Amino acid sequence: xxxxxxxxxxxxxxxxxxxxxxxxxxxxxxxxxxxxxxxxxxxxxxxxxxxxxxxxxxxxxxxxxxxxxxxxxxxxxxxxxxxxxxxxxxxxxxxxxxxxxxxxxxxxxxxxxxxxxxxxxxxxxxxxxxxxxxxxxxxxxxxxxxxxxxxxxxxxxxxxxxxxxxxxxxxxxxxxxxxxxxxxxxxxxxxxxxxxxxxxxxxxxxxxxxxxxxxxxxxxxxxxxxxxxxxxxxxxxxxxxxxxxxxxxxxxxxxxxxxxxxxxxxxxxxxxxxxxxxxxxxxxxxxxxxxxxxxxxxxxxxxxxxxxxxxxxxxxxxxxxxxxxxxxxxxxxxxxxxxxxxxxxxxxxxxxxxxxxxxxxxxxxxxxxxxxxxxxxxxxxxxxxxxxxxx
Amino acid sequence: xxxxxxxxxxxxxxxxxxxxxxxxxxxxxxxxxxxxxxxxxxxxxxxxxxxxxxxxxxxxxxxxxxxxxxxxxxxxxxxxxxxxxxxxxxxxxxxxxxxxxxxxxxxxxxxxxxxxxxxxxxxxxxxxxxxxxxxxxxxxxxxxxxxxxxxxxxxxxxxxxxx
Numbered sequence: 001x002x003x004x005x006x007x008x009x010x011x012x013x014x015x016x017x018x019x020x021x022x023x024x025x026x027x028x029x030x031x032x033x034x035x036x037x038x039x040x041x042x043x044x045x046x047x048x049x050x051x052x053x054x055x056x057x058x059x060x061x062x063x064x065x066x067x068x069x070x071x072x073x074x075x076x077x078x079x080x081x082x083x084x085x086x087x088x089x090x091x092x093x094x095x096x097x098x099x100x101x102x103x104x105x106x107x108x109x110x111x112x113x114x115x116x117x118x119x120x121x122x123x124x125x126x127x128x129x130x131x132x133x134x135x136x137x138x139x140x141x142x143x144x145x146x147x148x149x150x151x152x153x154x155x156x157x158x159x160x161x162x163x164x165x166x167x168x169x170x171x172x173x174x175x176x177x178x179x180x181x182x183x184x185x186x187x188x189x190x191x192x193x194x195x196x197x198x199x200x201x202x203x204x205x206x207x208x209x210x211x212x213x214x215x216x217x218x219x220x221x222x223x224x225x226x227x228x229x230x231x232x233x234x235x236x237x238x239x240x241x242x243x244x245x246x247x248x249x250x251x252x253x254x255x256x257x258x259x260x261x262x263x264x265x266x267x268x269x270x271x272x273x274x275x276x277x278x279x280x281x282x283x284x285x286x287x288x289x290x291x292x293x294x295x296x297x298x299x300x301x302x303x304x305x306x307x308x309x310x311x312x313x314x315x316x317x318x319x320x321x322x323x324x325x326x327x328x329x330x331x332x333x334x335x336x337x338x339x340x341x342x343x344x345x346x347x348x349x350x351x352x353x354x355x356x357x358x359x360x361x362x363x364x365x366x367x368x369x370x371x372x373x374x375x376x377x378x379x380x381x382x383x384x385x386x387x388x389x390x391x
Numbered sequence: 392x393x394x395x396x397x398x399x400x401x402x403x404x405x406x407x408x409x410x411x412x413x414x415x416x417x418x419x420x421x422x423x424x425x426x427x428x429x430x431x432x433x434x435x436x437x438x439x440x441x442x443x444x445x446x447x448x449x450x451x452x453x454x455x456x457x458x459x460x461x462x463x464x465x466x467x468x469x470x471x472x473x474x475x476x477x478x479x480x481x482x483x484x485x486x487x488x489x490x491x492x493x494x495x496x497x498x499x500x501x502x503x504x505x506x507x508x509x510x511x512x513x514x515x516x517x518x519x520x521x522x523x524x525x526x527x528x529x530x531x532x533x534x535x536x537x538x539x540x541x542x543x544x545x546x547x548x549x550x551x552x553x554x
């Protein structure tokens with residue numbers, strides 16, 4: 001009998017299994033569940049994009065592309081980034097097309113981390129940064145962001161976390177799960193702290209277009225002096241409703257993009273060709289589709305925030321992504337207990353805040369990538385539940 | 392975007408008179424403000440009415456739709472409006488548009504049978520003053536109407552929870 005446990009890579013074996021897996025499975029098996037638990041758009045990919053993918057198949061474009069991605073797509077990504085965020089990149093060597101934003105995150109961390117290097121990770125945040133850092137031999141250093149700061153990373157928190165071993169700062173904004181954003185002035189304050197250091201920044205801007213403030217969205221690389229130290233990760237999943245196409249990209253100085261391309265070349269070869277052809281259309285002619293979806297999310301955002309506040313739960317105003325992060329502390333339950341009972345008693349699925357870091361306990365993540373009618377139904381059930389347990 | 396345009400967008404999509412309280416929640420406004428804007432829009436005939444879009448083809452009701460192209464001599468001082476008025480007053484006429492291009496008026500007609508429609512064209516439209524010619528096209532199948540697809544039920548096939 002083989003003892004597989006002994007054969008596994010130690011770091012992989014030590015990564016804890018997701019504690020809430022059981023809860024997810026339960027939700028998936030239940031009938032009549034209204035879910036606010038999904039981290040992807042409810043819109044299907046705009047038809048023009050789907051049609052471009054189909055057309056590429058009809059023409060037989062079914063081969064590998066260049067490792068870094070189709071040059072035509074890289075050119076379009078650069079034009080798009082300049083148009084939307086005002087930063088220019090060279091399509092020849094400063095763009096890498098990846099399998100979703102997640103691959104870009106993995107490549108960046110693997111390309112720069114040596115054993116013992118520290119990676120600063122503001123939490124609550126998406127679940128991949130910590131395990132990827134550990135797999136690369138790095139040391140994750142969590143910075144707990146707070147509701148009173150609207151879950152923004154503050155310059156003081158950053159200063160306190162920096163050591164001589166700090167290699168990378170992750171900037172996960174607009175944020176999943178809190179919906180927090182960093183305004184230009186917040187980013188400038190972070191830049192002031194980083195100025196003069198050798199710390200690299202991985203700015204995960206996968207929700208970068210989904211911002212609902214009056215200020216135009218701002219990328220970290222647009223802040224004075226930050227372009228040279230920043231890898232921007234973006235992609236097609238969220239803004240263009242293309243999660244299943246698995247396509248993202250990284251932008252940054254060639255000194256980092258080219259080593260990342262090397263790792264990508266050996267692990268992946270090239271990103272899916274059909275998706276790349278579809279993505280050219282997305283970059284070129286879908287601004288109006290993105291804006292229409294953003295507007296719709298904004299209606300739902302206001303609707304759901306108002307709904308939670310009416311229940312008496314505090315909820316800071318999230319200005320990005322498609323999540324809200326209400327505080328459920330008045331019910332005296334942990335996040336996991338709240339979500340498990342809510343699922344059991346009212347058949348509503350939300351995600352416990354602690355799935356995104358310890359400091360997320362006391363909160364739940366609700367996605368508003370659902371129709372207003374679905375949100376209305378879910379809110380009614382949650383309201384009944386909250387009323388029962390806050391009396 | 393102004394609240395007026397936002398309200399019109401929401402109503403245009405929902406296709407029914409959505410509860411003003413709900414619209415207020417979606418816009419971060421008050422119920423009173425939304426109500427008063429909607430009343431104003433109704434009074435100014437910007438909101439003309441509220442209709443349900445029905446796919447009658449899936450019912451057992453017998454009906455036939457036709458598009459009729461009309462060429463017309465415009466009248467001095469009246470343009471096409473006088474003739475148009477004479478046409479749109481017939482209840483059989485569902486829509487009427489003044490067009491650019493090869494013909495002038497596009498008339499959408501509904502009748503119970505093809506014969507009904509043919510008779511309407513022959514007896515009412517064709518003999519009318521100033522009408523030069525008619526061309527009748529029967530609708531065989533409606534795929535999409537007013538932005539709604541008739542034969543497409545896209546279900547939510549997402550996982551219940553994803554991070």
